[in-house]
Amino acid sequence: MRDRIRVAVVDDQELMRSALRMMVESQADLELVGEAADGHDALALVRGRRVDVVLMDLRMPRLDGIQATEIITRELPATRVLALTTFDLDEYAFPAIRAGASGFLLKDARAEEIVDAIRTVHAGHGVVAPSTTRRLIEHVAATPADTGAKAAAIRERLTPRELDMLRELATGDTNAEIAHRLHLSENTVKTHVGHVLSKLGLRDRVQAVVLAYESGLVKRSHPRG
Incomplete structure (x- = not known):
């Protein structure tokens, strides 16, 4: 049990x-x-x-x-x-x-x-x-973005695919919706999301949304980067 x-x-x-x-x-x-x-x-x-x-x-x-x-x-x-x-x-x-x-x-x-x-x-x-x-x-999209230090640190930690996945997370969409949009399996998206959260020390995707906008990696007018 x-x-x-x-x-x-x-x-x-x-x-x-x-x-x-x-x-x-x-x-x-x-x-x-x-x-x-x-x-x-x-x-x-x-x-x-x-x-x-x-x-x-x-x-x-x-x-x-x-x-x-x-x-x-x-x-x-x-x-x-x-x-x-x-x-x-x-x-x-x-x-x-x-x-x-x-x-x-x-x-x-x-x-x-x-x-x-x-x-x-x-x-x-x-x-x-x-x-x-x-x-x-x-709300977080309207917050002034970081000067660039956060974005630079994130870019150093993530692979290009993981960086793309962080931008996808910032849309607020589910793994299934992201998988459909990127023509990937849901398990593949789940794996990438797990890597992003682990490398950035984030508890969950809600924290990822906040970080993506606050760092300036995602802009309000271009939600997927």
């Missing part, structure tokens, strides 16, 4: 923690390892126990979810954070993703969507609410 995915629930509302707890405990492949009501307690929890995925509320007292996410992903890179919020607003989504969250979903998402997202981020992929994905790309 495969090890269960160890999940921590962080939310300042007891009712929400209860709902998330029951959702996690209803799944045979998930294990609830603890709960926290704010960012400080969340840090103590993940530092004291092995946690695979944190369900992180973003608006909390003392230490908010964005600050907690940044610390967790810096100290414990193997721990994935799935940010949950009541508001589908850029001011919450983008800072959470920049802080290192592998996913961003609304709290009113269906239970099966959240459960699937836990499994997805644990597998090393990113999850962003559909309503947020396109705005994320537009």
Whole structure:
């Protein structure tokens, strides 16, 4: 039997923690390892126990979810954070993703969507609410690009094919869509994506989208470079 995915629930509302707890405990492949009501307690929890995925509320007292996410992903890179919020607003989504969250979903998402997202981020992929994905790309595309140092460093680390794959990732398309466009097998695309993420030290493709635009390798008017 495969090890269960160890999940921590962080939310300042007891009712929400209860709902998330029951959702996690209803799944045979998930294990609830603890709960926290704010960012400080969340840090103590993940530092004291092995946690695979944190369900992180973003608006909390003392230490908010964005600050907690940044610390967790810096100290414990193997721990994935799935940010949950009541508001589908850029001011919450983008800072959470920049802080290192592998996913961003609304709290009113269906239970099966959240459960699937836990499994997805644990597998090393990113999850962003559909309503947020396109705005994320537009937001980072509109951000002034780096002076060139980031782009140069990326070019040194990636092969030409991998550099092309990074630009493809910046479109926000799935592996299947990229494979169809490039006339490649989906497995080949998946392999290239894995190499890109590994060489650049990125957790998932959401981080790759942000880096591609911030480095200037992808321009807003020419999304595929």
